[in-house]
Amino acid sequence: MDITSLYNEQFMDHVTHPDYKYSIADAHFVHDGVNPSCGDELKLYIKLDDEGKIDECAYTGHGCAVSMASADMMSDLMVGRTPEEALALCDLFKGMVTGSETDTDKLEEELDEAALLADVSHMPSRVKCAELAWRTLSEMLKENG
């Protein structure tokens, strides 16, 4: 694997200049996610619009670049989605990083930038990092569903 295939400029841009790393004061749902073994800690905020769709998604916390970039990409992707659509995307992302979903066209079309993290499927020790935000969102939506 090439050194920059995962840590490329687009990926690094989400790490060094995140768009969604802030808290939402009037969020409808707030949920914590942790990876105890890495020390990654994430707080995820969701605001819904009048139709129940995700209006805004943001996060705070700290962790490795993979977990933070993943959270930033996910937050961007979730705007305008219904909870059901969001859950389906979480499942698709999980399939991608665990290697069970390999349809590149489908992944790029549905996951947009987050499809950049496909290489994580070759790095078993980093799967949990990549999944953190998505797992947190999934738990949040299921608890409030």
Place this chain on the structure above:
Amino acid sequence: MGAMLSPDELRQIELSPYKQDFPLLANNPNLAFLDSAATAQRPAVVLDAERTFYETMNANPLRGLYRLSVEATQAIARARAHIARFIGATDEAGNPQADAIVFTRNASEALNLVATCLSEAAGIKAGDEIVVSIMEHHSNLIPWQQVCKRTGATLKFLRLDDDFEISDKEIAEKIGDRTKIVSVTQVSNVLGVTNDIKKIAAAAHAHGAYCVVDGAQSTPHMRVNVRELDADLFAFSAHKLGGPLGIGVLWGKPEILDAMPPFLTGGEMIDSVTETDAVFSPVPQKFEAGTQDAAGAYATDAALTYLEDHDMDALEARERLLARYLAEQLQQKDYVTIVGPADPARHVGAVSFEVRDIHPHDVASILDMSDICIRAGHHCAQPLLNYLGHRSTCRASVAFYNDKADIDKLMVGLDQVWGIFHGHH
């Protein structure tokens, strides 16, 4: 602060004459394996020994009455004697205490055995104190936590001073009349520092307590002498010194091992059994229920022979130079902070460090793409990292088969990591 390596010292570590003996290293010349503190590579002679055992003497040891089984039994006995000599476990007359060598699966199992069985023999109860250090690997911490939960005893910690040492004052304050067991590591797997076991054992004995030593990180890197240390029990793993995975060793003073009840029970550890009771075999069989990994014991014997054939003192001296060079080179990088003593000469094998504002997992993943293997995380020592105010660190560790090029490669790799996070790669 130690002086930088001299030109002569640099020449000594320039090339490794040992890599050719290690198939994995010989077959992967681009690999910079800097994680020997987790597990060492194995020389061909060890792999050959494992195969030789299965090809020429494979039988269930101890029970068979035919010659093949006797050979397997003898292979284990020879390994026990060799291990005893290797760690200085000799009686007054200088004979190796082969029967005081107990085989386990690993150092963790050996330490679990000690925690469970020594606690019972010592009658640990509420009000008693067990003392460990804050730098223990979880293997020498959680078993004692469990003992304390079961018995109501209190677990106390020897903490470190600003120079990563356990001070005399700390020893005097924590080890006292209530102390029944002191269990400490000889070398820290995170900081690379060496603890003064002789001093700690003397303090334990002065209060009538037992001294247990985790030798997992010391035995591969220095001559260990359990008699000189005056340890009561000593545990280590074969795989960290070039032996096979799955073999751990526990040595104990014979009278202490005799007084301890068995750990696991079943086959191969009894003299006679009735419907309701059993008479246990003497040590070491008492602690070795089930069929033992005789091939692993035989291969461990070969690993020790390899180390001795190449002069343990020379290997230790080389490792000291490599560790010093590693620490010195890391100190040259303004974006790297060493977690541990500033003196490069105090690092035995391992150096932990942080790359400023970059998570250790990212550092390790990026290095991995250049075939550089380091460890990143809490190194099974979470209480130590919390105590030092870290969540995780990077750790590079060396063995004698490493060379200057491995460390130089790490330094180039770290610059690359820094560059990726700062927009110039």
